Amino acid sequence: MKVKKIISMLLAGVMALGLLAGCGSQEETQANEEQQETQIEEDTTNDAEDESQSEPAESSAQNSDGNILIAYFSIPEDIDVSGIDADAGASVVVKDGEAVGNMQFMAEAIQQAVGGELFRIETEEAYPLDHDPLVDQAADEQAENARPALSTKIENLEQYDTIFVGFPNWWGDMPQPMYTFFEEYDFSGKTIIPFNSHGGSRFSNTIQTIADMQPGAAVVEDGLTISRNDVADSSEEVMAWAHEMVSGE
């Protein structure tokens, strides 16, 4: 399994480079991501099976729903969604006639399955919703290791034992506001359950980053990652996974 992990990490590195190189053109990027995603998914399917047998999640929470917080970051891009029921392959899902971000869609499915409070992580400065300015700004922020200020705060953190945390993969990493988030709060003694969506990079190394930033928390290693192409059809999968995380069955 170590060899597989190394191969997997190498592929992830190659993929991140590919994404960086291709980001100037959306179609090109998407084609690269899809190709890479197939490769990665083939590789990680076996790995995930191995891990579920030999390395179970560090912790799965036992909670009543009042103890659950579902924190998420989501930037739904401004695309024309008229005349479509569900958009595949972009950053939005059309739900009840309204376009919602992929992570918002997943967060709401988690709440439907296990209850809890939804908490949207928002920044003081709004992000551009057009694709090119958004990817450029995200790249600049990553290069600067920025900590964009957050405008939403968790009330009564002490009441929560279990924090689902959702974010899109941006440039092979968490969006920079997630670094602000994990620096702003101490989740010691709590269980963090990551979930994400992506265009091919899955979680990259973000779960390890979260564990490093929150050494006092139990960070679930097998968080849920879903391709943006599949988010619109993922409700059942997300709900079943969330239920399993909370109930342990």
Ligand SMILES: Cc1cc2nc3c(=O)[nH]c(=O)nc-3n(C[C@H](O)[C@H](O)[C@H](O)COP(=O)(O)O)c2cc1C
């Ligand atoms: C700024 C930016 C950078 C991205 N970088 C990556 C990336 O490196 N790897 C990847 O797989 N997907 C990447 N994506 C795709 C997003 O992870 C994907 O569209 C996600 O579903 C967006 O979720 P949201 O609608 O909730 O914001 C990027 C998207 C944006 C906007």
